[in-house]
Amino acid sequence: MKAPVLISDRLILEPLSSAFLSQEYLNWLNDAEVSRYLESSGGYELDDLKDYLIKVDKQQILFWAIIDKATSKHIGNIKIDPVNQRHGTAEYGILIGDKNSWGKGFAREASELVINYCFETNYLRKISLGVVEENAMAVKLYEKLGFGLEGVYKEHGFYDNKWCNVLRMALFNPARK
Ligand SMILES: CC(C)(COP(=O)(O)OP(=O)(O)OC[C@H]1O[C@@H](n2cnc3c(N)ncnc32)[C@H](O)[C@@H]1OP(=O)(O)O)[C@@H](O)C(=O)NCCC(=O)NCCS
Numbered sequence: 366m367k368a369p370v371l372i373s374d375r376l377i378l379e380p381l382s383s384a385f386l387s388q389e390y391l392n393w394l395n396d397a398e399v400s401r402y403l404e405s406s407g408g409y410e411l412d413d414l415k416d417y418l419i420k421v422d423k424q425q426i427l428f429w430a431i432i433d434k435a436t437s438k439h440i441g442n443i444k445i446d447p448v449n450q451r452h453g454t455a456e457y458g459i460l461i462g463d464k465n466s467w468g469k470g471f472a473r474e475a476s477e478l479v480i481n482y483c484f485e486t487n488y489l490r491k492i493s494l495g496v497v498e499e500n501a502m503a504v505k506l507y508e509k510l511g512f513g514l515e516g517v518y519k520e521h522g523f524y525d526n527k528w529c530n531v532l533r534m535a536l537f538n539p540a541r542k
Contacts, residue, residue: 366448366488368427371478376471378429378443378478383418385430385439390414393441393462402500402524403460427455427483431475433466440466443475445483445492453490453541455483459506472506480510484538491537497522498530512536 371378393399394409421428427445432438441461448455457479461472483489494512496503512534520528 366427367425368429369482371429371482373474373478375434376474376478377432377434378475379432381418381428381430381442382422383415386411386415386418387439390439390462393460396462396464399460399462399464402497402503402529427479429475429479431461431471433471438463440471441475443479445479445489448489453488453538455489455492457492457494459503467502473509476506476510480536484540487538487541489538490541491535493533493535495531495533497524498532499525504532507534510536 368378368380370380388411391409391411391414394405394414395407397407400407427448429443430439431441431443433440440463441459443457443459445455445457457476459472459476461467480492483492492512493515494507495518496507498504498517513536514532515535516533518531518533521531522529
């Protein structure tokens with residue numbers, strides 16, 4: 366499924382595409398603070414991002430660019446992928462790359478928009494995620510969104526120079542429980 370445009374009070378979510386290639390987007394990926402708890406290792410060149418976005422263009426996936434309506438600025442991305450249609454499950458991920466936009470409730474607003482879309486259309490039964498235990502801002506965000514802890518992968522990844530636990534969290538569609 367291709368991501369539809371979604372609109373909330375302060376945000377517009379548009380399907381991520383090569384149209385969003387920018388130096389600023391590249392800078393997020395290479396910012397140590399932004400990527401501290403992400404899989405990406407930094408050291409990206411503009412051509413790497415260009416190639417990645419060309420691949421995204423060809424995919425039918427729920428992957429959105431988050432745009433701040435007030436400034437028309439691309440501030441991050443949000444994704445529901447991969448989807449398992451047989452089980453009605455999917456993985457969720459979010460990145461607010463623009464650090465000036467942190468702590469303003471944008472991640473929460475974008476997440477609610479996407480979760481409501483996936484649940485109200487009955488597209489999904491359950492949304493899951495993995496988060497490094499030390500990523501306090503993200504864990505707090507997911508708890509506020511209603512995600513519950515399903516398990517702990519002990520010392521599952523090496524982040525910020527140490528072995529960290531990865532929490533598995535999930536949210537059920539109340540209409541399909
Ligand atoms: C984690 C991240 C998505 C949060 O985005 P954000 O837009 O700053 O989050 P929000 O402003 O929507 O905050 C949501 C909740 O998180 C918590 N939160 C936000 N900033 C916080 C901070 N500085 N300290 C502690 N908790 C914080 C608050 O509880 C907030 O709820 P509230 O609005 O009711 O107070 C963002 O920091 C980010 O993209 N980080 C880098 C990439 C990343 O780690 N992604 C997650 C991978 S699992």
